[in-house]
Amino acid sequence: MNPLTYEKATSSTDALERHDGDAAKFLGAGTNLVDLMREGIATPTRLIDVTGLAQSIEEQSDGGLRIGAGVSNTAVAEDATVRAQYPALSRAILAGASAQIRNMATVGGNILQRTRCSYFYDVAGSRCNKRSPGEGCDAIGGFNRAHGILGVSDSCIATHPSDMAVALSLYDAVINVESDEGTRSIPINDFYVLPEDTPDIENQLNPGELIVSVDLPAPSANRRATYRKVRDRASYAFALVSVAGSLIIKDGLVVDAGISLGGVAPKPWRAIEAEAAIVGSPPTEETFRNAAQIALADATTQPGNVFKTELAQRVIVAVLQDLAGDAQ
Amino acid sequence: MTIEINNRPYDLPDDARISLLDFMRERLEFFGSKKGCNQGACGACTVLVDGERILSCLALAAQYDGRSVTTIEGVANGDELHPLQALFVEHEGMQCGYCTPGQIMSGIALKSELERGAPSNVSSDLTVAPRLSRDEIKERLSGNLCRCGAHNGIIDAVAAYVGGEEQ
Numbered sequence: 402m403n404p405l406t407y408e409k410a411t412s413s414t415d416a417l418e419r420h421d422g423d424a425a426k427f428l429g430a431g432t433n434l435v436d437l438m439r440e441g442i443a444t445p446t447r448l449i450d451v452t453g454l455a456q457s458i459e460e461q462s463d464g465g466l467r468i469g470a471g472v473s474n475t476a477v478a479e480d481a482t483v484r485a486q487y488p489a490l491s492r493a494i495l496a497g498a499s500a501q502i503r504n505m506a507t508v509g510g511n512i513l514q515r516t517r518c519s520y521f522y523d524v525a526g527s528r529c530n531k532r533s534p535g536e537g538c539d540a541i542g543g544f545n546r547a548h549g550i551l552g553v554s555d556s557c558i559a560t561h562p563s564d565m566a567v568a569l570s571l572y573d574a575v576i577n578v579e580s581d582e583g584t585r586s587i588p589i590n591d592f593y594v595l596p597e598d599t600p601d602i603e604n605q606l607n608p609g610e611l612i613v614s615v616d617l618p619a620p621s622a623n624r625r626a627t628y629r630k631v632r633d634r635a636s637y638a639f640a641l642v643s644v645a646g647s648l649i650i651k652d653g654l655v656v657d658a659g660i661s662l663g664g665v666a667p668k669p670w671r672a673i674e675a676e677a678a679i680v681g682s683p684p685t686e687e688t689f690r691n692a693a694q695i696a697l698a699d700a701t702t703q704p705g706n707v708f709k710t711e712l713a714q715r716v717i718v719a720v721l722q723d724l725a726g727d728a729q
Numbered sequence: 730m731t732i733e734i735n736n737r738p739y740d741l742p743d744d745a746r747i748s749l750l751d752f753m754r755e756r757l758e759f760f761g762s763k764k765g766c767n768q769g770a771c772g773a774c775t776v777l778v779d780g781e782r783i784l785s786c787l788a789l790a791a792q793y794d795g796r797s798v799t800t801i802e803g804v805a806n807g808d809e810l811h812p813l814q815a816l817f818v819e820h821e822g823m824q825c826g827y828c829t830p831g832q833i834m835s836g837i838a839l840k841s842e843l844e845r846g847a848p849s850n851v852s853s854d855l856t857v858a859p860r861l862s863r864d865e866i867k868e869r870l871s872g873n874l875c876r877c878g879a880h881n882g883i884i885d886a887v888a889a890y891v892g893g894e895e896q
């Protein structure tokens with residue numbers, strides 16, 4: 402067994418100083434990392450607990466909201482401002498995991514959680530390019546009901562499992578990170594990178610870089626938003642397909658639309674072209690159907706997940722119709 | 730490094746790898762919290778930390794330095810069962826009993842979550858306190874699986890508890 406040390410960081414500077422190389426890893430609540438360590442997928446020898454840092458949710462002078470990376474998923478979902486102004490974020494979090502896990506899980510850890518692809522988890526029995534680059538992918542040609550249909554590659558079809566990140570994508574959240582070199586802010590819609598032929602690289606974070614907070618831009622007036630998740634059982638399961646959607650309707654026409662998809666891609670999937678196709682049109686089923694087709698036009702499916710194309714289209718239409726109905 | 734479990738202090742283990750669940754079961758012989766899956770999928774290991782429910786199998790004991798843990802061993806008052814324990818007996822909220830400690834710890838936390846107005850995935854309006862319903866209770870208990878399928882009795886017991894009929 403590997404040796405392991407545990408230490409609790411007292412500040413972000415302290416955390417960065419303690420992070421002394423590849424063998425070190427920041428620890429949120431551990432709900433993903435502890436599991437990955439047990440499975441032998443993550444093998445740090447030094448854990449730096451960052452849960453004590455950045456634990457507040459603060460309104461910003463520009464009307465936005467800054468959520469500390471150490472805030473629990475429960476605290477975000479229950480926050481009065483989030484519930485009122487960013488309802489799709491509250492709903493996305495509440496649709497994920499269980500109350501126990503949400504009480505533990507942190508915002509930083511949720512963003513960085515790894516895929517739930519069963520071949521990625523099966524260290525002893527399966528090939529996985531994400532876990533062991535160059536080895537091959539047993540999900541392609543395997544049991545791939547849960548796998549991705551957008552943004553996937555010949556080397557990896559795993560999805561990003563987070564519900565929360567899909568809502569953050571809808572709201573154009575920005576991730577603030579710190580390293581020895583200073584601070585930088587990365588829009589969540591640029592943060593995750595597609596697998597192509599290096600599926601082991603999942604995001605723009607450099608080794609040893611710390612997520613300190615997430616910024617939500619000021620809410621737009623009259624924007625309605627929600628999150629709908631479809632899964633194999635009614636609760637406590639990862640998404641087959643999920644949709645974070647939003648609409649602003651004025652004088653019978655859509656003036657702003659947002660669609661971000663979960664469960665179908667290696668990252669929260671913003672359907673920019675589909676959004677553009679809605680703007681300027683009346684909020685009708687026909688408008689939404691057309692947009693849903695555009696959103697899934699580039700889908701590449703496997704035998705196990707062909708159903709996801711139509712399912713995603715239907716969920717997009719249903720979510721937007723609900724939002725349009727609410728606006729009447 | 731000390732941790733309080735059921736109101737008594739214990740020294741935390743030196744080994745950073747040990748989970749809160751293994752620490753309690755294997756080192757301290759608190760066998761009440763169960764190890765069902767050891768990967769966060771079943772809820773059998775649910776305990777309260779400072780009153781909030783968590784999964785002790787995914788927690789490293791070292792992370793809970795200075796915190797106060799309550800397990801199923803800590804809920805009764807001497808020989809007098811906790812009201813929710815009594816309701817599990819009354820409503821036959823169990824068969825083999827393996828998931829029961831986790832269900833009860835979850836049920837206790839669930840009541841305080843409802844009392845503070847916490848929304849759930851099935852709450853229709855996020856801006857007001859959720860209305861008590863069987864669907865709300867089911868959703869809030871969905872992190873605790875029961876392989877015997879005693880869910881109806883479990884939900885009856887928790888419904889009676891949150892509905893205030895615990896006597």
Ligand SMILES: Cc1cc2nc3c(=O)[nH]c(=O)nc-3n(C[C@H](O)[C@H](O)[C@H](O)COP(=O)(O)OP(=O)(O)OC[C@H]3O[C@@H](n4cnc5c(N)ncnc54)[C@H](O)[C@@H]3O)c2cc1C
Nearest residue numbers: 429430431432433434497498507509510511563564612769
């Ligand atoms: C049974 C089960 C069901 C689940 N179901 C769902 C679901 O339906 N939907 C969903 O969205 N999620 C689900 N989850 C996943 C859960 O949301 C994540 O495990 C959780 O959000 C991770 O947060 P954490 O704080 O525990 O992260 P950790 O496990 O502590 O960390 C995860 C990763 O993030 C890194 N990290 C943590 N914080 C920082 C930081 N501040 N800066 C840099 N790096 C950091 C760690 O090094 C690690 O690599 C489920 C989990 C389980 C076990």
Ligand code: FES
Nearest residue numbers: 765766767772786
């Ligand atoms: S043993 Fe912890 S969730 Fe199953």
Ligand code: FES
Nearest residue numbers: 824826875876877
């Ligand atoms: S009573 Fe047997 S697992 Fe629930």
